Amino acid sequence: MSDLSYVAGKPAALAANSGVMAFVYRWLFDHDFDRGFHRQVERAVAVLILISVFAIVLEHISEIYQPHAETFHWFDLITVAIFSVEYLLRLYTAPVHPEFAGYRFPRLRYALSFYALVDMVAILPFYFSQFFTVDVEMLRVLRLLRLMRIFKLSRELVPAWTEFISLNADRTFRAKLYALLEPTGHSGRMHIIVDNFIVFWIALSIVCVVLESVDSIGHLFEIQFAWIDAIAFTVFTIEYLARVYTAPENPDFRGRYFPRWAHVRSGQAIIDLLTILPFLLERFLPFALDLRFLRVFRLLRMLKLTRYTSATTTLIKVIAREWQIILASMFVMLLLVVLTASLGYLFEHDAQPDKFENIPQSIYWAVVTLASVGYGDISPVTPMGRALTVVLALVGIGIFAIPAGLLASAFTDQLRIDREAFRHLLQQAYTDGKVDLKEREEIIAEAERLHLSDQEFNRLLAEAKAEFDKSFAAQELSFGQLMLDANAHPEFAAEQFRILVAQQSLLLKATGQKLMQDKLAQSDHPDELTRRVVQTIADYQSSEQGRDL
Numbered sequence: 001m002s003d004l005s006y007v008a009g010k011p012a013a014l015a016a017n018s019g020v021m022a023f024v025y026r027w028l029f030d031h032d033f034d035r036g037f038h039r040q041v042e043r044a045v046a047v048l049i050l051i052s053v054f055a056i057v058l059e060h061i062s063e064i065y066q067p068h069a070e071t072f073h074w075f076d077l078i079t080v081a082i083f084s085v086e087y088l089l090r091l092y093t094a095p096v097h098p099e100f101a102g103y104r105f106p107r108l109r110y111a112l113s114f115y116a117l118v119d120m121v122a123i124l125p126f127y128f129s130q131f132f133t134v135d136v137e138m139l140r141v142l143r144l145l146r147l148m149r150i151f152k153l154s155r156e157l158v159p160a161w162t163e164f165i166s167l168n169a170d171r172t173f174r175a176k177l178y179a180l181l182e183p184t185g186h187s188g189r190m191h192i193i194v195d196n197f198i199v200f201w202i203a204l205s206i207v208c209v210v211l212e213s214v215d216s217i218g219h220l221f222e223i224q225f226a227w228i229d230a231i232a233f234t235v236f237t238i239e240y241l242a243r244v245y246t247a248p249e250n251p252d253f254r255g256r257y258f259p260r261w262a263h264v265r266s267g268q269a270i271i272d273l274l275t276i277l278p279f280l281l282e283r284f285l286p287f288a289l290d291l292r293f294l295r296v297f298r299l300l301r302m303l304k305l306t307r308y309t310s311a312t313t314t315l316i317k318v319i320a321r322e323w324q325i326i327l328a329s330m331f332v333m334l335l336l337v338v339l340t341a342s343l344g345y346l347f348e349h350d351a352q353p354d355k356f357e358n359i360p361q362s363i364y365w366a367v368v369t370l371a372s373v374g375y376g377d378i379s380p381v382t383p384m385g386r387a388l389t390v391v392l393a394l395v396g397i398g399i400f401a402i403p404a405g406l407l408a409s410a411f412t413d414q415l416r417i418d419r420e421a422f423r424h425l426l427q428q429a430y431t432d433g434k435v436d437l438k439e440r441e442e443i444i445a446e447a448e449r450l451h452l453s454d455q456e457f458n459r460l461l462a463e464a465k466a467e468f469d470k471s472f473a474a475q476e477l478s479f480g481q482l483m484l485d486a487n488a489h490p491e492f493a494a495e496q497f498r499i500l501v502a503q504q505s506l507l508l509k510a511t512g513q514k515l516m517q518d519k520l521a522q523s524d525h526p527d528e529l530t531r532r533v534v535q536t537i538a539d540y541q542s543s544e545q546g547r548d549l
């Protein structure tokens with residue numbers, strides 16, 4: 001999109017102003033300018049908000065804050081500087097913002113808007129503490145007020161929520177809730193935000209479980225870890241109950257007699273249940289459990305991430321499609337391990353009875369050698385045993401490469417199949433020349449499931465449209481090629497002419513001679529010959545021959 005065409009399609013305030021103000025707004029804040037950096041700016045600000053809020057929470061832990069007070073101060077200074085520059089740039093470009101361009105004082109109108117007030121609250125405590133003398137209690141309050149920066153995320157949440165409400169205005173509460181949890185084609189950006197929120201808590205809870213196993217860190221953050229675990233449990237419980245409640249909306253369970261029970265028995269629902277069980281077991285069982293067991297058990301939350309990536313689904317399809325080949329390669333590997341372990345026991349048992357005591361112990365050596373790991377705790381000392389080790393190590397390189405190559409090739413092929421299926425879905429939607437609402441929802445839901453980027457989705461959509469136009473043009477060309485050479489086949493040409501006259505007669509009978517002539521006269525290129533043909537066909541209809549026809 002060129003700058004001229006872009007400005008021409010914008011409001012008068014932006015079209016009339018092509019200076020620095022319009023340039024800054026266009027490249028940093030305008031959502032309608034495809035080549036701009038508005039997405040990068042919003043994502044960077046969102047990440048900085050989360051990091052700054054996390055830093056504010058850490059400031060209240062004296063063991064961390066006291067040794068690194070200078071670092072926290074400089075980070076807060078940099079953060080406030082970035083937020084201040086963002087606020088000033090948005091205030092500066094308010095006269096070309098479509099929402100405020102029509103007002104007499106657009107900058108004042110922007111300064112009093114909701115988003116501007118939130119941006120001001122995010123930086124105001126810092127400036128207040130710098131320019132005014134405050135006591136310790138007031139300083140503590142100002143530090144807590146910095147947590148208001150989290151409300152800057154409303155710049156992303158409010159438009160997404162407004163879009164979601166408009167897309168689901170005529171749907172039930174259960175359908176709306178399901179649209180938040182799963183891609184439906186009418187979920188909008190709100191579904192992505194909900195997914196990211198759940199993924200954030202999954203990742204945070206996993207990191208906390210790992211760090212909690214370190215005694216020094218676990219003792220220092222004992223209270224914080226407990227709060228995070230309680231919040232994560234609440235989030236995952238609400239998600240689990242919401243998915244059970246919305247199970248009748250899921251196409252996989254909609255046709256069942258008990259769709260909610262079918263969902264509860266599904267693999268993903270069992271994983272969701274396992275993620276909340278450790279919290280319940282730790283607090284409600286009458287006897288104490290090993291905390292190490294509960295920590296490891298909480299790591300099952302990693303399995304929840306399989307719902308939020310298409311790679312796991314693709315891998316399952318690959319294994320289901322190539323299981324015979326994978327099973328064959330595993331059988332060859334197992335056969336080789338047992339055979340070499342038996343030979344190793346035969347060659348090394350007399351020389352090292354403590355290490356090659358039996359064949360099961362030799363299997364450990366064979367697997368380690370076949371995998372080219374070679375820990376060295378068990379190694380042959382006889383010439384035949386060492387020769388066998390060399391052969392086994394060389395063979396292991398190829399043995400392990402076979403299933404890896406099969407999986408990689410099948411995985412790539414499955415991705416191609418999914419892309420082709422999506423392209424076929426687009427082409428099917430364009431068969432009638434337009435995409436209706438239901439087809440559009442199916443396309444968007446499939447694109448979200450495949451995690452296609454906007455650029456890739458638009459490219460596939462353009463390819464499907466071009467393919468439809470090409471096939472339509474080919475059909476028109478083939479229809480034109482049905483005309484026969486009248487000189488070579490006069491009898492067929494006469495028959496074709498008779499059919500065409502009959503078709504025109506039916507059209508004229510349905511439309512009426514006067515209306516047809518009036519429409520031809522109103523066309524951009526009225527043709528006298530065409531009007532004569534219409535008159536001739538009308539006369540033909542009134543004749544006895546036309547009635548017989």
